[in-house]
Amino acid sequence: MILSRKAKEAIKTALAMTIAYGIALQMDWDKPVWAGFAVALVSLATVGQSFNKAALRISGTLVATVVALAIIALFPQDRWQFMLLLSGWVGYCTYMMGGAKYQYFWNVCGFVSIIVCMSGGPDSANAFRIAILRSQETGLGILVYSLVAILLWPTKSQADFDAAAAKLAATRRRLYQVFLAQMSNKDIGAETQELRTQLLQEQTRFGQLLEAAETDSYEVWEMRQQWRQFQRLSTDFATTMAGWHENFIELQMLDIHSLLPNLQTFGKELDVRFAQVERMLAGQPPEHQPTSIDLDLDKAEIQSLSHFRRAALAVTRTRLQHLETLSRSLFNIVCDIKGFGQAVDVTAIPSQPHTGFVFDPDRLTGVVRVMTTLWLTYLALIYIPDIPGGPGLVNMGGVFAMILAGTPQLPISKMFMPIAGSVLFGAVIHIFVMPQLSNFIELGLLLFATTFGICYLFAAPKQALSKLFGLAIFIAIANIVNQQTYSFLGITTTAMMFVIIFLLLYIITNIPFSARPEKVFLRLLGRFFHSCGYLIHNLHRNPRKRETRFVRWQKTFHVHELAGLPKKLGVWARFIDSKALPGISPLQIQAVLTGLQALSYRMQELRAESGGAKAHSLVKELQQDIKAWRDRVEETLQRLAGENNAGDKETLQNRLAALIDHLEQRIEETMGRAAEKPVTDRDNENFYRLLGAFRGVSEALVECAGNAHTINWSRWREERF
Amino acid sequence: MNQIPHEFAIGGVFMPPLMVVSLLGTIAAVVTALLLNRYRLSRYFSYPPLVFVALMVIYSVLIGTFIIRV
Numbered sequence: 133m134i135l136s137r138k139a140k141e142a143i144k145t146a147l148a149m150t151i152a153y154g155i156a157l158q159m160d161w162d163k164p165v166w167a168g169f170a171v172a173l174v175s176l177a178t179v180g181q182s183f184n185k186a187a188l189r190i191s192g193t194l195v196a197t198v199v200a201l202a203i204i205a206l207f208p209q210d211r212w213q214f215m216l217l218l219s220g221w222v223g224y225c226t227y228m229m230g231g232a233k234y235q236y237f238w239n240v241c242g243f244v245s246i247i248v249c250m251s252g253g254p255d256s257a258n259a260f261r262i263a264i265l266r267s268q269e270t271g272l273g274i275l276v277y278s279l280v281a282i283l284l285w286p287t288k289s290q291a292d293f294d295a296a297a298a299k300l301a302a303t304r305r306r307l308y309q310v311f312l313a314q315m316s317n318k319d320i321g322a323e324t325q326e327l328r329t330q331l332l333q334e335q336t337r338f339g340q341l342l343e344a345a346e347t348d349s350y351e352v353w354e355m356r357q358q359w360r361q362f363q364r365l366s367t368d369f370a371t372t373m374a375g376w377h378e379n380f381i382e383l384q385m386l387d388i389h390s391l392l393p394n395l396q397t398f399g400k401e402l403d404v405r406f407a408q409v410e411r412m413l414a415g416q417p418p419e420h421q422p423t424s425i426d427l428d429l430d431k432a433e434i435q436s437l438s439h440f441r442r443a444a445l446a447v448t449r450t451r452l453q454h455l456e457t458l459s460r461s462l463f464n465i466v467c468d469i470k471g472f473g474q475a476v477d478v479t480a481i482p483s484q485p486h487t488g489f490v491f492d493p494d495r496l497t498g499v500v501r502v503m504t505t506l507w508l509t510y511l512a513l514i515y516i517p518d519i520p521g522g523p524g525l526v527n528m529g530g531v532f533a534m535i536l537a538g539t540p541q542l543p544i545s546k547m548f549m550p551i552a553g554s555v556l557f558g559a560v561i562h563i564f565v566m567p568q569l570s571n572f573i574e575l576g577l578l579l580f581a582t583t584f585g586i587c588y589l590f591a592a593p594k595q596a597l598s599k600l601f602g603l604a605i606f607i608a609i610a611n612i613v614n615q616q617t618y619s620f621l622g623i624t625t626t627a628m629m630f631v632i633i634f635l636l637l638y639i640i641t642n643i644p645f646s647a648r649p650e651k652v653f654l655r656l657l658g659r660f661f662h663s664c665g666y667l668i669h670n671l672h673r674n675p676r677k678r679e680t681r682f683v684r685w686q687k688t689f690h691v692h693e694l695a696g697l698p699k700k701l702g703v704w705a706r707f708i709d710s711k712a713l714p715g716i717s718p719l720q721i722q723a724v725l726t727g728l729q730a731l732s733y734r735m736q737e738l739r740a741e742s743g744g745a746k747a748h749s750l751v752k753e754l755q756q757d758i759k760a761w762r763d764r765v766e767e768t769l770q771r772l773a774g775e776n777n778a779g780d781k782e783t784l785q786n787r788l789a790a791l792i793d794h795l796e797q798r799i800e801e802t803m804g805r806a807a808e809k810p811v812t813d814r815d816n817e818n819f820y821r822l823l824g825a826f827r828g829v830s831e832a833l834v835e836c837a838g839n840a841h842t843i844n845w846s847r848w849r850e851e852r853f
Numbered sequence: 854m855n856q857i858p859h860e861f862a863i864g865g866v867f868m869p870p871l872m873v874v875s876l877l878g879t880i881a882a883v884v885t886a887l888l889l890n891r892y893r894l895s896r897y898f899s900y901p902p903l904v905f906v907a908l909m910v911i912y913s914v915l916i917g918t919f920i921i922r923v
Contacts, residue, residue: 620866628872642902712890850896853886853905 138591140285145175146583147284148277149607150576155272157572157614165607166266170273172603175587179281180289180344185236186274192240193270197263199241200248204259211514218249219506222530223499226537230495239534246506246530250523293338293345293352297362298413300334304369305406307331308455311377312399315388315448324377325726335366358469365462372458375737376451378730381831382444382824386437391445394428398452401425405459412466422460427452439799440792443824446817447737490685490692493659494700498537501640505533508636521629529633536637541649541707544638550601551630557602558609559623566610567618575612582606649707650848654776656701660728661773663693664735665766668829671742694736698729713847720843727836734832738825741818753802754795761791761826768833776845781838788830799823858922870923877921878913885912 135143148171156164174186199221207214225242229235248266252259281287307327314324342359345352352359389395401423408418427449434442467473509529512519519525536542561582569575583603590599609623641647645655667690670683705721764787771778778784860867885908889895898904917923 624866639902639906646902850893851898851901852895853890853901 137287138588141175141177141287142584142587142591144280144284145171145277145587146580148175148273148280149583149603150579151280152273152276153579153612154572154576155276156269157612160614161269162265162613163269164612166269167273167276168607169604170270171277172600172607174274174277175281177593178287178289178292178344178348180346180348181340182281183278183347184343186278188234188237189240190267190271190274192237193244193267195237196241196244197248197267200245200252201259201263203245203249204252204256208256214249215507215510218245219503221245222506222534223503226499226502226534227495229534229538230492230498235538239538242502242534243527243531247527250526288348289341289344290349290352293341293349294413296334296338296341298410300331300338300366301406301410301413303327303331303334304366305403305410307373308406309403311373311380312403314377314380315383325722328374331370335363335370338366339363355469358465362462362465362469365458365465369455369458369462371733372451372454374729375733376448376455378733378828378832379444379448379451379824382441382827383448386441386445387433391430391433391437392427392449393430394425398425398427398456402455402459405463409459409462409466412470412472415470417472418463418467422463425456427456439796439820440823440827443820443822443827446820447824447828450817450821490689492692492696494540497645498540502530502533502537504640505529505636508640509633512632520625520632524626525629525632528629529636532633532637533640536641540641540647540652541704543647543707544634544641547597547601548634550598551605554602554605555609555623555627555630558606559620559627561606562610562618562623563620566612566616579612648852649704649709650713653701653704653708654845654848656697656704657728657776658773659693660697660701660732661769663690663697664731665769665773666690667694667735667739668762668766668769671738671762691736691739694732698725698732701725701728712852715844716847720839723839724836724843727832727839731829731832731836734825734828738822738829741822741825754798757791757795757798758826761788761795761830764788764791765829765833768837772837772840776840776843778837778840781834781841784837785834788834792827792830795826856922870921871917874913874917874921874923875909877916878909878911881912881916882908 149168152167152171153164156167170186170189174182174189176182176185200218203214203217203221207217222242222245225238225245228238229242231238244266248259248263252262255262307324310323310327342352342363346356346359347353392398404420405422408420412418429445429449434445437445464473468475506526506529509526513523513526521528532547536544561578565578566575569578586599586602586606590596590602609626611622645651667687670687702725705718705725708721710716710718768778768784858870860869861873862868882905886895886901886905895901
């Protein structure tokens with residue numbers, strides 16, 4: 133009988149669960165349920181992913197144990213200082229959990245601290261024993277699962293990783309071909325957006341699989357620096373492609389092949405490089421080495437263009453040159469990885485500069501909610517006698533509050549039914565089945581069968597949360613210990629505890645700011661336009677005026693918002709209920725998001741060009757005209773931030789176009805006078821790139837305003853239960 | 854209905870009357886909220902989550918006073 137992959141994974145988890153319980157009961161350790169939790173949580177699709185999660189869990193547990201014991205030791209008789217320090221630490225862990233790295237480590241640090249403190253705090257004589265027990269049981273669960281995963285049907289990440297790398301390369305090449313054709317005004321249809329989304333998804337998956345493959349595959353570990361560089365180059369490629377695409381509107385009226393005479397040869401060379409990268413990733417040696425090529429400009433043809441068209445062309449050329457560098461770097465790095473060429477010095481390639489610490493308001497909101505939950509449950513524990521759950525109320529309250537802080541889009545109502553179902557299932561097993569068992573063989577069969585059933589039925593990645601709740605609640609309700617007792621009252625008390633926790637979380641999540649996806653979307657949208665407005669306002673500062681630290685911090689904050697908010701909006705948009713908002717389609721929302729992303733890129737480009745351009749005499753001459761354009765853009769952004777509507781797209785486009793045309797006229801006059809003081813080609817290119825960035829922001833803003841105008845925002849602002 | 858407050862017994866399991874009243878009050882509040890959403894009357898409230906909590910309390914008090922004594 134050939135078993136399917138999900139059956140094999142279910143068998144592995146069930147076997148590990150049974151063995152972990154067997155060892156814990158045999159050694160007469162208290163709370164074998166903690167070993168069960170470890171097995172339930174580290175069982176993932178591949179050995180590498182499981183090992184990574186296990187490593188994060190055990191290190192988080194050890195750190196949390198040390199911190200919890202320190203908190204108990206510092207304030208053994210001062211309950212308010214005790215909770216102040218504990219809630220502060222858990223708040224810090226919640227904030228760090230929202231970052232890019234080691235999210236699960238910080239999650240474990242937070243909730244394990246709560247568990248050890250609430251189990252050991254009231255009973256400080258046993259605090260050390262409980263802390264060690266938690267580490268022991270967690271280590272046992274991880275060790276047992278790791279051994280089962282390595283020895284029984286080990287599933288390595290290498291095959292999935294190689295497939296993901298190949299798929300990423302193929303999508304990248306296809307996207308490049310589509311964009312090149314689009315630039316030449318060939319109609320590609322709706323493939324662009326689909327490919328861009330696909331590229332983003334594949335990049336995310338590649339990143340996840342790389343982490344897993346580094347753990348369970350020696351070949352990948354050996355070349356990990358090169359693979360990381362491959363990942364960085366892929367991200368840079370996606371950003372450059374997005375920026376390149378934004379220029380297409382401006383290039384529509386141009387005969388691009390006349391202006392860039394060797395564009396076809398240039399385009400073909402890059403396509404060949406991407407094809408060779410695909411070939412090498414499939415394990416075949418390259419048939420063609422990259423040849424040096426530069427994108428030529430027909431200087432005579434350019435003279436007939438307006439300054440803004442020249443600017444658009446300059447920006448496009450820069451991007452294509454950057455793509456040439458990227459394609460060459462990608463070719464070399466893959467050559468090195470696959471052993472077809474010379475080693476590449478990865479340290480020579482600079483990584484992204486560090487922007488400094490910036491507070492994220494959304495992560496801070498999560499911190500406030502978690503700390504509030506902890507305090508309310510603690511106060512309830514102290515002041516309400518015999519509250520259901522006792523210290524377990526604080527434990528579970530903290531755990532669920534941290535889960536919601538990590539995934540704020542998850543509605544609480546969606547969690548209620550899986551948990552209620554799991555409690556009912558666990559109750560039936562605990563009351564009707566377990567009293568009939570008389571030895572570990574029978575108990576082991578029950579554990580194996582139940583764990584197998586849950587893992588098999590909820591095997592799909594989308595059902596991961598249901599699987600987790602099912603396993604965790606079942607083993608918590610079953611409460612298997614050596615001195616086994618059965619109590620219906622215990623189960624009803626646990627059920628009541630969950631009801632209280634959900635009620636509390638519902639109140640905290642919705643007060644004072646609504647957690648409805650459309651309301652959150654509106655708040656984030658307002659913040660985005662507000663940040664854009666701030667950055668436009670502070671674009672060209674007076675170089676004689678020294679910036680204070682606070683102003684520098686403010687700018688960094690708004691730049692961070694500009695880069696991060698479109699992604700957050702994209703995540704929240706998926707949860708908006710279109711049925712409750714009639715007349716609004718997902719396509720309209722997607723158009724708004726695409727416009728926001730474009731505006732974000734253009735603003736970043738404008739900032740980069742404004743910061744990079746030297747004190748150009750031409751820019752100084754045009755200051756008043758640029759200011760007039762800036763004032764108009766700021767006014768539009770303020771309207772979008774406040775009312776989400778800047779009026780009719782055509783009216784706005786005409787107003788901005790009039791300002792741009794006036795600016796163009798002034799450029800002609802200024803360039804005429806500048807002939808007396810010659811400027812270099814490089815200065816001219818910088819100037820045109822700056823102009824291109826201004827125009828780009830105008831175009832993107834008009835597009836944003838147009839998309840926003842089609843949506844009936846008043847329905848979004850209506851209050852609903 | 855018996856006017857003296859007493860526990861509810863289901864299969865030998867005793868439940869306090871306040872728990873039953875709270876549960877019924879919550880169900881009534883949920884139904885009211887769904888109806889208010891359905892007929893777009895919820896837009897007249899400035900803060901529906903607080904209104905929901907208030908409805909729960911009101912229904913619990915009414916049920917506890919007139920239907921199931923607590």
